Amino acid sequence: MSTDTESDLSAIDLTDASVWEKGAPHDWLDRLRSEDPVHWHPEADGPGFWAVTRHDDVRRISTSPDEFSSYLRGPLRPDPDPESLEQVRMVIIGMDPPEHREFRSIVAKAFTPRMIGKLADALGEETARVVGELRDRDSCEFVNDVAARIPMWSISELMGVPEGDRQRLYELSHCLIDDQDPEVAPTPETSMEASAEVFAYASEMAARERANPSGSLTSDLLAAEVQGRKLTDMEYTLFFLFLIVAGNETTRTATSHGLLALLEHPDSMKRLVRDPELVPSAVEEILRWQPPIHHFRRTATRDTIIGETEVAEGDKVLMWYAGANRDPSVFDDPHTFLIDRTPNQHQSFGIGEHFCLGANLARLSLRLVFTELLATIENISLQAPPRRLHSNLINGIKELRISYDVR
Numbered sequence: 088m089s090t091d092t093e094s095d096l097s098a099i100d101l102t103d104a105s106v107w108e109k110g111a112p113h114d115w116l117d118r119l120r121s122e123d124p125v126h127w128h129p130e131a132d133g134p135g136f137w138a139v140t141r142h143d144d145v146r147r148i149s150t151s152p153d154e155f156s157s158y159l160r161g162p163l164r165p166d167p168d169p170e171s172l173e174q175v176r177m178v179i180i181g182m183d184p185p186e187h188r189e190f191r192s193i194v195a196k197a198f199t200p201r202m203i204g205k206l207a208d209a210l211g212e213e214t215a216r217v218v219g220e221l222r223d224r225d226s227c228e229f230v231n232d233v234a235a236r237i238p239m240w241s242i243s244e245l246m247g248v249p250e251g252d253r254q255r256l257y258e259l260s261h262c263l264i265d266d267q268d269p270e271v272a273p274t275p276e277t278s279m280e281a282s283a284e285v286f287a288y289a290s291e292m293a294a295r296e297r298a299n300p301s302g303s304l305t306s307d308l309l310a311a312e313v314q315g316r317k318l319t320d321m322e323y324t325l326f327f328l329f330l331i332v333a334g335n336e337t338t339r340t341a342t343s344h345g346l347l348a349l350l351e352h353p354d355s356m357k358r359l360v361r362d363p364e365l366v367p368s369a370v371e372e373i374l375r376w377q378p379p380i381h382h383f384r385r386t387a388t389r390d391t392i393i394g395e396t397e398v399a400e401g402d403k404v405l406m407w408y409a410g411a412n413r414d415p416s417v418f419d420d421p422h423t424f425l426i427d428r429t430p431n432q433h434q435s436f437g438i439g440e441h442f443c444l445g446a447n448l449a450r451l452s453l454r455l456v457f458t459e460l461l462a463t464i465e466n467i468s469l470q471a472p473p474r475r476l477h478s479n480l481i482n483g484i485k486e487l488r489i490s491y492d493v494r
Contacts, residue, residue, distance in 0.1 A: 096123060101138055101407065102130050102164070104267050107381060107479045113422065116140050116410035125396035133166050136403035137393065140410030142417045142434065144393050148385055148406055150439035155385035155404060157441065158183040162383050163480065164405060177322045178329045180441065187440055193311040194330065195444060197245055197304050203447045206244065211455055213240050218459040226470060226490040234342035235335065237452055242334025247296065247303030259285050260332040268477040270485070289327040304330065336481065337379035338449045342456055343484040344377035347473055352424045359426060360461050369426035370453040375433035376424055378408040379482050408434055464491040
């Protein structure tokens with residue numbers, strides 16, 4: 088890469104959360120993809136990383152765990168301290184094969200299409216109940232009133248969390264995963280206290296389940312054996328925490344972004360109302376348009392090549408999903424929102440070993456909520472600009488105030 092190009096791209100700072108708070112910087116991502124798709128990106132708090140923005144390169148990295156490891160230094164950009172690294176290695180998101188497959192299999196059966204199908208009727212009833220509450224008024228804050236409640240209900244049902252505990256558990260998990268945002272976690276102590284409270288709650292759940300097994304996912308964790316042994320208390324607790332956080336954070340985000348995308352594309356909204364059969368493909372386009380996670384990290388296990396770029400053993404590699412999802416070599420008119428786009432090979436659920444366990448559940452939830460929402464309210468409009476999360480990891484919306492008429 089020439090010095091001129093380096094200079095031209097030097098103003099790009101993908102680590103700046105305040106940039107992502109305004110929305111994904113697609114002008115930057117487009118330039119990187121076309122001019123320097125495996126771009127060396129300095130970072131103030133680390134050695135720097137390779138920013139990868141092409142669809143094919145993200146696929147290659149995701150499907151080559153022998154070359155690009157989640158285990159070596161974890162799946163997140165900041166280099167973890169030894170204790171944090173040890174903990175993340177106990178959760179499937181921080182594992183490589185073969186351990187990853189063994190631990191993933193503990194809970195994978197709960198997320199098969201057949202098992203999610205069994206949950207579908209109850210999830211449909213809960214979605215209708217939550218959306219039905221909108222009939223009693225003409226405005227709401229969509230994130231907390233609708234988008235957050237349905238995925239939290241789903242994962243709580245699967246985990247066996249009593250109804251009275253769910254709101255608090257949602258608030259705690261929000262503090263943990265969205266701790267870049269000073270409004271969500273004002274101080275480091277906020278996140279630490281939330282972590283301690285979740286750990287204590289997981290222990291209470293374990294005691295209840297051991298006394299009266301419910302057949303829930305929590306029971307499965309406690310009964311599971313890996314390599315001939317039960318999970319340690321720490322492994323169980325971290326697995327419990329991971330499932331609670333992952334089970335509600337990303338689907339809430341996708342739901343909120345889905346409504347915002349339709350509000351920003353009113354012709355697509357009208358078309359979806361006229362033809363609800365398009366909801367499944369609209370959901371896939373919503374996921375492509377606004378991936379719930381901005382990036383994940385891998386670490387090179389040996390000297391290798393990505394595209395035409397030499398990457399050294401130990402180098403940090405970040406996959407930027409918003410870049411991959413708008414790669415013009417894969418998607419026609421990538422910056423156009425098309426609810427009937429097909430094929431739609433977005434990478435918002437990841438790909439390969441770490442493909443999202445809950446993808447089937449997330450898709451079902453999104454289809455149900457948009458079908459129910461568009462049948463219940465109309466003339467939806469924003470009351471204020473959306474407030475996005477201050478984060479370059481989670482593509483979250485904190486607040487989406489809308490007004491509407493009841494159908």
